[in-house]
Amino acid sequence: METFAQPLPAYTALAAVGIVLFGAVLRVTRLTAGWAPYRTWLVMLPVVFAALWLGVWGWAALVTVVSVYGFKEFARASGLYRERLFVLVVYAAIVAMNLAAVFGRFGLFMVAPVWAVGLLTLVPIVRNRTEGMLQGFALSVVGVVYFAWFLAHLTYLAIWQDGLGLVIYVILATQLNDVLAFLTGKLLGRHRWTVLSPNKTVEGSLGALALSIAFAFLNWQLAFPRFPWWGVLAAGLIVGVGGQIGDLTLANFKRNIGIKDFGDLLPGHGGILDRLNSLTLVAPVFLHFARFFFDGFP
Amino acid sequence: MIGQGGYNPSDPPQSMGAPPPSDPPSLLFRYEPMPDLDRPLRERLGQYPRVPDMTFDALRTLARWLAILLFRLQFPLEVRGAPPQADRVALVANHASHLDSLAVLASISERRRREIAVLAAKDYFFERLRTAVGGSFFAQAVSFDRTRYTELRRWSRILREQERGTLLVFPSGSRRRSEAHDAILFVLAKSGWIIVPVAIAGTAEAWPVGRAVWRPFRRIRVTFGEPAGEVPTKELAAFLGEFWRANA
Numbered sequence A: 001m002e003t004f005a006q007p008l009p010a011y012t013a014l015a016a017v018g019i020v021l022f023g024a025v026l027r028v029t030r031l032t033a034g035w036a037p038y039r040t041w042l043v044m045l046p047v048v049f050a051a052l053w054l055g056v057w058g059w060a061a062l063v064t065v066v067s068v069y070g071f072k073e074f075a076r077a078s079g080l081y082r083e084r085l086f087v088l089v090v091y092a093a094i095v096a097m098n099l100a101a102v103f104g105r106f107g108l109f110m111v112a113p114v115w116a117v118g119l120l121t122l123v124p125i126v127r128n129r130t131e132g133m134l135q136g137f138a139l140s141v142v143g144v145v146y147f148a149w150f151l152a153h154l155t156y157l158a159i160w161q162d163g164l165g166l167v168i169y170v171i172l173a174t175q176l177n178d179v180l181a182f183l184t185g186k187l188l189g190r191h192r193w194t195v196l197s198p199n200k201t202v203e204g205s206l207g208a209l210a211l212s213i214a215f216a217f218l219n220w221q222l223a224f225p226r227f228p229w230w231g232v233l234a235a236g237l238i239v240g241v242g243g244q245i246g247d248l249t250l251a252n253f254k255r256n257i258g259i260k261d262f263g264d265l266l267p268g269h270g271g272i273l274d275r276l277n278s279l280t281l282v283a284p285v286f287l288h289f290a291r292f293f294f295d296g297f298p
Numbered sequence B: 001m002i003g004q005g006g007y008n009p010s011d012p013p014q015s016m017g018a019p020p021p022s023d024p025p026s027l028l029f030r031y032e033p034m035p036d037l038d039r040p041l042r043e044r045l046g047q048y049p050r051v052p053d054m055t056f057d058a059l060r061t062l063a064r065w066l067a068i069l070l071f072r073l074q075f076p077l078e079v080r081g082a083p084p085q086a087d088r089v090a091l092v093a094n095h096a097s098h099l100d101s102l103a104v105l106a107s108i109s110e111r112r113r114r115e116i117a118v119l120a121a122k123d124y125f126f127e128r129l130r131t132a133v134g135g136s137f138f139a140q141a142v143s144f145d146r147t148r149y150t151e152l153r154r155w156s157r158i159l160r161e162q163e164r165g166t167l168l169v170f171p172s173g174s175r176r177r178s179e180a181h182d183a184i185l186f187v188l189a190k191s192g193w194i195i196v197p198v199a200i201a202g203t204a205e206a207w208p209v210g211r212a213v214w215r216p217f218r219r220i221r222v223t224f225g226e227p228a229g230e231v232p233t234k235e236l237a238a239f240l241g242e243f244w245r246a247n248a
Helices: A007-031 A032-053 A056-078 A084-102 A106-127 A131-156 A164-188 A202-218 A229-257 A270-295 B039-045 B053-074 B100-107 B110-115 B129-139 B153-160 B184-189 B233-247
Strands: B079-081 B090-092 B116-121 B142-143 B165-169 B193-201 B220-224
Touching: A007 A032, A007 A164, A007 A229, A032 A164, A032 B110, A032 B184, A056 A084, A056 A270, A084 A106, A084 A131, A106 A131, A131 A270, A131 B193, A164 A202, A164 A229, A164 A270, A229 A270, A270 B039, B039 B079, B039 B129, B039 B142, B053 B100, B053 B110, B053 B142, B079 B100, B079 B116, B090 B100, B090 B110, B090 B184, B100 B116, B100 B129, B110 B116, B110 B165, B116 B129, B129 B142, B153 B184, B165 B184, B184 B193, B184 B233, B193 B233
Parallel strands: B079 B220, B090 B165, B090 B193, B116 B142, B116 B165
Antiparallel strands: B193 B220
């Protein structure tokens, strides 16, 4: 298994080949709508892999920046951004949680949301105001849990000796799951099943789930060679189900607020959150599954 | 008697001397997205008035501090006069170099630096994200669309609504032109902003038009004149031209 101990070079090569092939397919099929997201991937993939090659600190820095920007998009969309103190506490929580993850302080990492929510309770007292404070507090708790803590699990995943493969698998598989859900839905979709995202179909969701499980088995030896077959099956299920739940959760946020996209930073994709939506839930569930059953994390 | 004076759920609420309660506040959340949510990033960077944004403000402060430090280290700066202490001030300067806005930024107080907005050509600075980030963060630039017919009307409305602020305007509209355009001066004057003439000397030699890099250690002088309050609007361009020539 030693040949598979270094998944980063293999995945980097695969990503490079994949992006070239994807470009070739776009050129041959003349699918003009695909060029904007493709150009964005041309920037995103090198950034992600550069951070991974830099090591745990580089990766933690990228997760922190992405989490801060993602939460900023959420706060701007919900109007929470006007309440600077709430936002600053969530920013601080993002930094603190990623630091706890880098140092492998699992206990601290797990109780970090308690400290952050405790700090948030002080904001109305410091501001000496009641108007809008319940809403601000509630949205900030969402920020602490969903955008700070959940995403910081991506940093924690990377510190395990086999974690790099898991991180890359989780990222690639969730992104692929989005694409597969879209494609299978377009090709086979007939029955819509949720008001949260009316374009989702039963056929698309089940197709993406089946293909995610297949993708997990394809990555077995590269990403998680120590997992038994049922672990690989569970990894596929976590990505296939968790990715779609994460997607629907952010779709629910958007519909409640009344917006289409969280931003426009990534042309062809929308905002950072429109790209990260499926990752937010998969990252923590995957980490705790791997930790509970395979006891790998410090 | 048992129960007398006790609590009965069917009793109407007792008045404690306070006025009867008005309608209870709604428990439903009301989301009010930021007003510039659906605008592209480069447009958000160039908007005026600026929508408060913690990260942009922090980056702008950091970049401005760095730019002024580097400017001060490289160019000996002489400042004559100062802008007046007023709420709505338009600093109107001659323009011959990319260093002009930095020279003025380095010549004013930190309070004014925080609020100042430098009118910059949209087609030059705000069509690409890279230049928009540089212009907005390092030079406090905001977008002015000199190609649009209705832009002056839009700015007239904005300036009338603004209760305070500091603008840096280069009314020549280009580094290659030395005379001021009347229209923007007319809009500033009619909107009630105090027009302060500013003459910048030495920047054309320090970083001439067409040259890729600047020449350090050239002496630069910034002169603030008296507000042009008494000057008739039609004569503002001539008044400014004379001030710039006198302090060149």
